[in-house]
Amino acid sequence: MSSEEPAIVAEHLHKRYGPKVAVDDVSLRVDPGEIFGILGTNGAGKTTTVEMIAGLRRPGRGSVSLLGLDPRRDRAKVRQVLGVQLQESYVHGALTVSELIGLYRSFYPDPRPADELVELVGLEEQRRVRFEKLSGGQQQRLSIALALVGRPRVVILDELTTGLDPRARRRMWATIERLRDEGVTIVLVSHAMEEVERLCDRVALLDAGRVVAVETPAGLVAQAGTQNLDDAFVALTGKQLEDVG
Template sequence: MTTNSSQQQDGTAPAVQVTGLTKAYRGRTAVDRLDLAVGRGETLGILGTNGAGKTTTVEMIAGLRRPDAGRVRVMGLDPFQDEARLRQVLGVQLQEGYLHGALTVTELLDLYASFYPDPRPHVELLDLVELEGKAGDRFEKLSGGQQQRVSVALALIGRPRVLILDELTTGLDPAARRRMWRTIEQLRDEGVSILLVSHAMDEVERLCDRLVLLEAGRILTAGTPAEVIAAAGADSLEDAFVALTGSAPHEKESI
């Protein structure tokens, strides 16, 4: 079954629309009747403490995990009923990648390029993630930060209109983080809609037009970074995060 909704034709409709999204594991609710939307060309930050439901949320949006209830549309497509078409408009980079370590960077790019009718050229991708000199290196021989950048390149190879990034700059040194930020800003300028899961408050402040702060699978607060800081009576987004959640950001989450 294929979705043929007016949302696909309406350029003003959200790029991502989530309504009543719910998921539980062994009786524990990870995502609780969540509603959110990402506009065309918007970067939305998804924040929360460990176990707040961030990764589960984006995995359901990507069609990697089936919700117990609720509705997801990505560019008007249902992630489960329109799976093949979704892969042509959605790029995903998650915390835990499962790439064949014995393949070289070029071989991985060749493999992923075969899934798309008009993939980005390898040279362009390697330039975007600044791995021009690593094309012939095996994936398992790369540093953690370089592997992260390969994962981003693979997420971009199909020229996605929507991009999900989960802990984008984990393992990158400060200079590499800033270079990756410039890449994301370039994609945003190209009109790509981005969901960014991050514990790095400086990253969220720089890259995100809006953010949602999750707690126990629900939205605790939402708005622009400046609005959230002001609402919390804080001096920075990190201070606002601590004030609203009672804990500091961390880099790993189980659900």
């Protein structure tokens, strides 16, 4: 794989649920080693888009290529190199942090050491605690650790730090930066502008299922002619919302 070849190419993705169009002609290219943000209002189609990229949902139309593989046809290969943290996902509730990490490690040929994973997300004190007894933030952190178990080359994180306290959030950011240094490609779905500004090389802004801009965070601010990313987000999205009233 040459370094120019993109890690992810999504072309003309469409998805509708009944009459509702969730994703409408989304095309994205993510370079290897890049931290690529996906921003957008609630219901803009972010999660559906990343679920199609991860091969969890079949696109109505369009195609996805991940490291040159088709996430649905080449499922078995893609699972070796892709780590996914899903927004609403749960694991075996009665198992402890250590047991779950052990279970997920067993799925991969060369998993990250359990100690490293626990340390990466700061759950050293909770190793023997059952998943169902963890706080929401701790569950979220475990879910991120489980996405990193198999030393993925591409990681999709849906709402990385939602529900985390500021300390845990900073720790996650450091973890993401460490992954970037390892050359991992990261797709980050986020609502947190501070996080996007700090971490993302480029950002796709989705609105009502369409890509309205792909830019660096600074580029988005410039394009919107605003003071900061928050304002740029507001200026560039929600057109449809206003149209409908």
